[in-house]
Amino acid sequence: xxxxxxxxxxxTMRKIGGxxxxxxxxxxxxxxxxxxxxxxxxxxxKVDQPxxxxxxxxxxxxxx
Numbered sequence: 215x216x217x218x219x220x221x222x223x224x225x226t227m228r229k230i231g232g233x234x235x236x237x238x239x240x241x242x243x244x245x246x247x248x249x250x251x252x253x254x255x256x257x258x259x260k261v262d263q264p265x266x267x268x269x270x271x272x273x274x275x276x277x278x
Contacts, residue, residue: 234265245271 224240227247234248248265249257 233259233261234263247271 225237227235227237229235234246237245237247239245246265247268248263249259249261249267250264251261253259253267254261254264
């Protein structure tokens with residue numbers, strides 16, 4: 215097993231409003247997060263602007 219920290223993510227997360235958030239990656243790229251169809255329906259929430267749920271990014275990253 216390696217010792218010490220292998221990687222430190224230098225990103226930030228900001229709340230826009232409601233369930234909407236955006237992250238800024240170390241590269242300066244902005245990533246939008248929120249809710250969309252299935253998740254909004256599950257929690258009976260109204261979504262003005264559908265956006266990917268954070269777990270969508272996790273699944274894509276793991277599958278990639």
